[in-house]
Amino acid sequence: MPQGRSLADLTAELHRQANAKRDFLAPAHSLHITTNGHSDLVLNGAIGEQFEINDIAHGQMAEYLGIPKGFYDRLRGATADLRVPVGGAAGDDREPDDTPLFDVVANRIMESKGEDVRLVRTLDGRARAFLSDSFSVDLDNWDVFRMAAKVITEAGLGPDNVVSAEVTDRKLYLKVVSPRLEATVQPDNVLPGHGYLREPQVVQAGFIITNSETGLGSLSVQQVVFKLMCTNLWIREEAVRQRHLGKALEADDDGLVYQSDTRAADARARLLKIRDHVADALDEERFRALVGQMQETTQVRLEGSVERTVDLAARKFALGTHEKEDLLRNLIEGADLTLWGLTNAVTATARNVKSYDRATELEAIGGRMLSLTRGEVRELVAAA
Numbered sequence: 001m002p003q004g005r006s007l008a009d010l011t012a013e014l015h016r017q018a019n020a021k022r023d024f025l026a027p028a029h030s031l032h033i034t035t036n037g038h039s040d041l042v043l044n045g046a047i048g049e050q051f052e053i054n055d056i057a058h059g060q061m062a063e064y065l066g067i068p069k070g071f072y073d074r075l076r077g078a079t080a081d082l083r084v085p086v087g088g089a090a091g092d093d094r095e096p097d098d099t100p101l102f103d104v105v106a107n108r109i110m111e112s113k114g115e116d117v118r119l120v121r122t123l124d125g126r127a128r129a130f131l132s133d134s135f136s137v138d139l140d141n142w143d144v145f146r147m148a149a150k151v152i153t154e155a156g157l158g159p160d161n162v163v164s165a166e167v168t169d170r171k172l173y174l175k176v177v178s179p180r181l182e183a184t185v186q187p188d189n190v191l192p193g194h195g196y197l198r199e200p201q202v203v204q205a206g207f208i209i210t211n212s213e214t215g216l217g218s219l220s221v222q223q224v225v226f227k228l229m230c231t232n233l234w235i236r237e238e239a240v241r242q243r244h245l246g247k248a249l250e251a252d253d254d255g256l257v258y259q260s261d262t263r264a265a266d267a268r269a270r271l272l273k274i275r276d277h278v279a280d281a282l283d284e285e286r287f288r289a290l291v292g293q294m295q296e297t298t299q300v301r302l303e304g305s306v307e308r309t310v311d312l313a314a315r316k317f318a319l320g321t322h323e324k325e326d327l328l329r330n331l332i333e334g335a336d337l338t339l340w341g342l343t344n345a346v347t348a349t350a351r352n353v354k355s356y357d358r359a360t361e362l363e364a365i366g367g368r369m370l371s372l373t374r375g376e377v378r379e380l381v382a383a384a
Contacts, residue, residue: 001359028118032107119137294343298338314327
């Protein structure tokens with residue numbers, strides 16, 4: 001499991017971002033892309049500002065413009081080579097400007113969207129998200145974090161129980177474990193005459209709270225199981241979510257989004273539901289049921305080729321080349337050729353991934369392996 005930031009660092013960064021972020025509303029026809037080494041989004045009209053576009057906003061703009069992301073990226077990557085003359089009228093002696101084809105295509109389509117209003121979320125001089133005007137800006141990370149802190153305290157837990165936390169361009173993450181809900185998983189890894197090769201593995205219940213200010217996921221609470229011996233973490237696929245949709249936003253003459261008491265009250269009501277979701281995640285009956293699923297995986301042996309099993313798992317769960325290599329190495333080093341050993345190898349792989357976002361996705365893949373159908377399990381373990 002990746003460690004991320006300390007709580008003190010996370011608190012300081014979330015507070016900084018809350019004060020530094022700015023949100024703008026603008027009709028599509030007033031937005032303009034200009035590329036020179038990197039792409040900027042220019043907010044024309046009363047706003048008159050421009051912001052460097054990050055990868056997240058680029059992806060959302062490609063979707064909005066209806067340009068396949070692969071083609072969008074190829075055009076954007078070839079701006080120095082693919083240029084077209086724009087600006088010289090017929091009979092005009094002036095030389096036209098050479099404009100990147102990417103800018104021409106994107107801006108023509110953007111202009112055709114007319115008065116359709118877009119929300120541009122900015123931070124530190126960058127356009128970090130390009131969203132509809134119904135996206136809720138009142139379920140942001142600082143507010144979620146403050147409510148989560150209260151809920152953690154009400155659950156009888158404290159800062160020491162936050163085993164990992166981070167904020168990335170994509171999401172906020174808080175991973176919390178309760179030592180009061182504990183169980184043991186006994187690997188069924190026996191050699192004749194030698195007994196168990198592995199010690200019983202102690203696991204504890206917990207939850208993960210995630211949120212995205214940039215449209216890459218709802219506010220959600222998910223059940224997790226944490227293994228003490230090697231700090232592996234499984235995230236249960238089932239989640240309770242609060243979508244970032246609300247009433248259409250309004251802006252002042254400069255395009256800055258207004259604060260709204262009505263929207264804020266609705267957001268507070270939705271944040272209060274985190275209490276119930278955390279209580280569900282820490283429910284003892286649900287925890288014991290999940291541990292039971294883990295124990296069952298210790299009885300499912302990998303009957304076919306280990307390499308083929310890893311290849312199939314990599315395809316099924318969209319693992320990258322390096323992730324697949326790490327998975328195979330972790331499985332062999334773990335010396336536990338069961339489905340339980342495979343899920344451990346997946347969550348161990350998460351510890352070697354540089355991206356916190358991707359590491360968390362791998363922990364969720366480990367959780368999904370605990371609830372595969374019988375047919376999926378059979379296909380995976382019998383790969384030959």
